[in-house]
Amino acid sequence: MTNRVSMLGITKHFDAVKALQGASLELHAGEIHTLAGENGSGKSTLLKILAGVIRPDDGKIAIDGSEVSFNGVRDAMSRGISMVSQELSLVPHLSIAENVFLGHNQTRGKLGIDWRDTEKRAVEVLKRLNLNVNPKEEVSSLPQHEQQLVEIARAMAADSNILLLDEPTSSLAPNEVEALFKVVRQLRDEGVAIVMISHRMSEMLDISDRFTVLRDSKFIDTSPRAGVTEDWLIERMVLNKPKKGIRLEKSTEKPELVLEVKAMTDRGGAFQDISFNLYKGEIVGLAGLAGAGRTELVEAIVGLHPRKSGDVVVAGQTIGHSTRATMNAGVALVPDDRREKSTIHDMSIRDNLLLAVHGRPQKQRSKKSEEKIVSDWVSKFKIKMSNPYAPISSLSGGNQQKVVIARCLETKPKVLILDEATRGIDLGAKAEIYQILRELAAEGLAILVVSSELSEIFEISDRVLVMHAGDLTADLDRSNIEESDVVSAATGAKK
Structure with missing residues (x-):
């Protein structure tokens, strides 16, 4: 030729x-x-x-x-x-x-x-x-x-x-x-x-x-x-070898079921008949290739993407389709696009973080209490900034993402969902966010992490769910899988 x-x-x-x-x-x-x-x-x-x-x-x-x-x-x-x-x-x-x-x-x-x-x-x-x-x-x-x-x-x-x-x-x-x-x-x-x-x-x-x-x-x-x-x-x-992340010791007690997704199908055809469970203190990775339906799925769970059928159950209670119902039930989402969906760039670091408390009664929102909320999260997450009144756009991508995660956690969720949370941030900031997630899981938070980076999925997950063309094609225990298992499920290959 x-x-x-x-x-x-x-x-x-x-x-x-x-x-x-x-x-x-x-x-x-x-x-x-x-x-x-x-x-x-x-x-x-x-x-x-x-x-x-x-x-x-x-x-x-x-x-x-x-x-x-x-x-x-x-x-x-x-x-x-x-x-x-x-x-x-x-x-x-x-x-x-x-x-x-x-x-x-x-x-x-x-x-x-x-x-x-x-x-x-x-x-x-x-x-x-x-x-x-x-x-x-x-x-x-x-x-x-x-x-x-x-x-x-x-x-x-x-x-x-x-x-x-x-x-x-x-x-x-x-x-x-x-x-x-x-x-x-x-x-x-x-x-x-x-x-x-x-x-x-x-x-x-x-x-x-x-x-x-x-x-x-x-x-x-x-x-x-x-x-x-x-x-x-x-x-x-793929480099066909398992990648072992450093996870804090998990309890040997029977895990408590926190989130159930039952036979969920969306209206737009992005995914169909998805069912899975998420347990207290567990980090589950959601892998898949571009267009697999992962973002639409997690947005449907929190009421941002229309469902055609199926239920979301949090701590034993079936919740409605609205974002308010989901938030009240204790589910928080860190969206996939930090700039467009997570932060208001014209606002300060402080005001972006405090968006989480705007729905609280006014008597719970004194300036002193709000300053403490900001100070506590800045200290806990080691957010690097000149001062909290600086625009959030002055922060690095990693520090902006820490603000978004802190804002979600201020709602006291039972379930934290992160969609491509480390996209576009440097390796040092990624490592810090991984450690934050491990500590949160150790404290009992149930965490679902959507990521296109297999190394990230393997670094932090206890279990790996895989989607392909709108279907859930695998539910794998992290302890005995390799990257090739995930790639096979993500591409629709037959094992």
Whole structure:
């Protein structure tokens, strides 16, 4: 096969984060090449570099044997490269034809754009993808998988012969995935070179001609499909050894059941029929890949995401669907997006922390008592700050997260849920938060930790729940599992 793309020694740092360290990729014409690896392994960064979205710090890129350097997306497109991300870049209120030719190749007449010819050409491109739609309709009227095809049609209209697909199936139903893959195979057979990222094991094995595996931002291995099995992938995606965290001694007494989730299904299709228990003094990790439904699940538990069916039982009492009912029952959530969901950046550290007491009677909220609350939590969590009246945005990410956790704990919860609580914070702050969680568990708090970092899950968990495509696929005791067990369950692999 013709070597269409060669990426060699690609390195990229984002401040102190090593996103890629000497990664490599070779892509042939007329192949579907899957880039495999855990969350954070550098897959999307590598594709964004090839697409001209970001520039590498070091390394070489060659297209059809000629070394290139891209200053932006247009540079990459001029060499026949287009990228379709899981977050669609279509303009919802524009027509299908306008989206297909947005920014390029629109036919112009004497009075501007020749819409009749543009729409005719859009139909020709869309038919190539077996998509028979009215090009005048708004693109937002199409179902999700057909919008994906419009994104690919845009790439084809730009004469792309290198197509990058970053988790194109993450929000698609099985029949929609099948329709998309039919088109992808057709493009492969026409000679288009295709790189795809997917976290679904069955999909990777079904559609791929060749695999490249990244782990911890580094190139690990590459192989044609004939040499690849589920075990081959998992062995290379993870360091296949158990990671032992330091946990305080647990009581040998029979644990007290604190939280029960019973047959819960949401209204949006993110997850279905989820049931699990959480016990006093236990830290349970909730693992899974992007799009598995973990955030929607924990938000449904606390009333932030609509439930279709199922119950939440706290300390033996079934609670309602509202956030107020959940909070009153003793369940607190540290959300997944610190900036957008957890802190008010224009407010001080003090006022952010005291949001927890706003619902209390005024007689319980003297200035003296509030100052003590702030002082106690700052001391307990060793929050580093100039003064409590400084804006919370002046704190590091780790210290901001400590404020959010402290605010949740001030509500005196029975259950603490943390969704990606250590995302974007440094290793020292992570270690401090891990220690805080261990101490809270030792005091009897039931803790559920959602994390995309397996090392974190293994560091602090007593038990590991795993989700895949909206299903709970495993409930594993931390004492006798390896990372490969979690990866298998998270990707839908059969053990």
